[in-house]
Amino acid sequence: MSTILSELAAGIPQTIGITLASFVVAAVLGLPLAVLRRSEVWLVRLPAVVVVEVLRAVPPIVWLFLIYYSLGSTDQVRLTTFQAAVIGLGLIYAAHLSEAYRAGLNAVPVGQWEATRALALPRRQMYARVILPQALVVVVPPMATFAIALLKDSAIASVIGATDITFQAVQLTQQDLNGLGNFTVAGLLYIALGVPFALVARGADRVLSRRLVGS
Amino acid sequence: MNPESRPLLALDGVCVAYRHHEVVHDVSLDVASGEVVALIGPSGAGKSSLLRAINFLEPPSKGRVVLEGAEVGGSRRSLDALRRDVGMVFQSFNLFPHLTALQNVMLAPVHTLGVSKEQARERAMRQLTHVGLAEHAHVKPGKCSGGQQQRIAIARALAMEPKVMLFDEPTSALDPELGAEVLATMRSLAAEGMTMVVVTHEMHFAEDVADRVVFMADGRIVEQNAAGKLMRDPQHPRTQRFLNAVRNR
Numbered sequence: 001m002s003t004i005l006s007e008l009a010a011g012i013p014q015t016i017g018i019t020l021a022s023f024v025v026a027a028v029l030g031l032p033l034a035v036l037r038r039s040e041v042w043l044v045r046l047p048a049v050v051v052v053e054v055l056r057a058v059p060p061i062v063w064l065f066l067i068y069y070s071l072g073s074t075d076q077v078r079l080t081t082f083q084a085a086v087i088g089l090g091l092i093y094a095a096h097l098s099e100a101y102r103a104g105l106n107a108v109p110v111g112q113w114e115a116t117r118a119l120a121l122p123r124r125q126m127y128a129r130v131i132l133p134q135a136l137v138v139v140v141p142p143m144a145t146f147a148i149a150l151l152k153d154s155a156i157a158s159v160i161g162a163t164d165i166t167f168q169a170v171q172l173t174q175q176d177l178n179g180l181g182n183f184t185v186a187g188l189l190y191i192a193l194g195v196p197f198a199l200v201a202r203g204a205d206r207v208l209s210r211r212l213v214g215s
Numbered sequence: 216m217n218p219e220s221r222p223l224l225a226l227d228g229v230c231v232a233y234r235h236h237e238v239v240h241d242v243s244l245d246v247a248s249g250e251v252v253a254l255i256g257p258s259g260a261g262k263s264s265l266l267r268a269i270n271f272l273e274p275p276s277k278g279r280v281v282l283e284g285a286e287v288g289g290s291r292r293s294l295d296a297l298r299r300d301v302g303m304v305f306q307s308f309n310l311f312p313h314l315t316a317l318q319n320v321m322l323a324p325v326h327t328l329g330v331s332k333e334q335a336r337e338r339a340m341r342q343l344t345h346v347g348l349a350e351h352a353h354v355k356p357g358k359c360s361g362g363q364q365q366r367i368a369i370a371r372a373l374a375m376e377p378k379v380m381l382f383d384e385p386t387s388a389l390d391p392e393l394g395a396e397v398l399a400t401m402r403s404l405a406a407e408g409m410t411m412v413v414v415t416h417e418m419h420f421a422e423d424v425a426d427r428v429v430f431m432a433d434g435r436i437v438e439q440n441a442a443g444k445l446m447r448d449p450q451h452p453r454t455q456r457f458l459n460a461v462r463n464r
């Protein structure tokens with residue numbers, strides 16, 4: 001058990017790296033997608049809708065193959081497995097997160113938007129100072145859920161050769177044929193890595209809702 | 216026209232429509248500097264729609280809004296210029312719940328007007344003092360009474376140093392007692408010479424504080440007159456019916 005653990009531990013940095021980097025990409029790109037999707041102008045809304053729906057409709061593993069073996073292996077561009085995984089998962093989760101953001105933005109009462117308009121607040125300040133702090137309270141719980149889902153989906157990166165936990169478990173099993181032991185430990189590792197996300201999410205949720213009501 | 220007689224704010228043939236359904240029809244109204252105009256009328260008359268057309272929260276489907284002789288255009292820049300000069304107070308306050316009273320009041324001076332933080336803080340404290348809430352500066356709206364919240368909202372609008380203040384039923388969400396403190400604040404604003412357009416169901420306020428009362432029904436101005444005159448001696452049957460109904464309630 002402890003030898004398995006020490007073998008698989010070699011994959012932890014990749015798993016965490018892919019998860020965190022993809023999450024940052026998703027969290028940043030999801031916001032413009034959400035804002036565009038709420039536009040009153042359909043010509044602005046439509047491209048955002050198409051992008052979000054296409055990203056979510058194609059299986060993640062297909063995206064990773066597509067990015068790594070075609071777009072990422074031309075003469076001009078050569079992506080590492082890590083980069084390909086982060087781009088693919090980052091984009092897919094940007095689509096998921098944009099929907100969570102959209103729900104958060106929709107949860108901010110109309111009167112708040114109107115007040116910022118009546119005060120002629122510039123768009124950036126409107127979002128940064130008024131809208132997002134209130135939307136965040138609604139967005140944090142689903143964000144945490146997506147972070148944990150992303151952690152699990154990061155295992156897909158092993159099929160294009162990213163040396164993560166799952167990759168290590170596959171390698172090890174090819175040598176010792178102890179699939180049960182190796183993948184059980186891999187599973188436990190994923191559970192353990194997910195715990196901090198859940199705790200952080202919970203803490204953030206509590207702090208945010210307190211900030212919103214209390215003084 | 217010489218500047219003395221030029222109205223501060225002029226609505227000229229303003230219509231408001233929601234999805235091609237017109238609810239305000241061809242309203243023209245001049246507001247002089249320092250004048251307090253009360254807009255009264257039955258529910259659904261289009262009072263809020265008209266008021267919101269003034270600062271383009273509901274862009275007029277037809278007609279012109281003219282502030283200090285300059286017509287408001289549809290561009291973002293023109294709208295921002297208008298909104299800097301026109302303060303708005305909502306029925307439901309619409310304070311920012313995650314910010315303290317002081318932060319609520321400082322926000323737009325800093326980010327819309329570009330006033331320095333220190334100056335904005337001073338300005339905000341002056342306005343909070345003005346509405347009698349200096350000691351609530353560091354409290355969030357959630358901890359304040361409805362009346363206090365509405366006075367913070369008034370301070371927030373005043374901190375922009377607007378030329379006109381719009382009020383949409385500012386006391387309708389409040390108990391009479393809390394409404395009274397808001398009305399007192401508005402009364403003193405009027406006494407200081409602030410130009411105000413006030414949609415209200417408070418007939419006493421309209422009669423005592425307003426210079427002019429405008430009665431609207433079915434999306435049109437039915438009758439307008441000096442406040443005392445319209446309230447005591449309405450000419451139009453529709454106005455008489457409305458005032459009787461309100462008084463007998």
Ligand SMILES: Nc1ncnc2c1ncn2[C@@H]1O[C@H](COP(=O)(O)OP(=O)(O)OP(=O)(O)O)[C@@H](O)[C@H]1O
Pocket residue numbers: 233238256257258259260261262263264265
């Ligand atoms: N956002 C909207 N979308 C569609 N119709 C609307 C909207 N807002 C108002 N209306 C309609 O426009 C008409 C005028 O409404 P408005 O709110 O301006 O009247 P009001 O005089 O302010 O009434 P109240 O005294 O009830 O506030 C009503 O028939 C109302 O149903």
Ligand SMILES: [Mg+2]
Pocket residue numbers: 262263264384
């Ligand atoms: Mg109304």
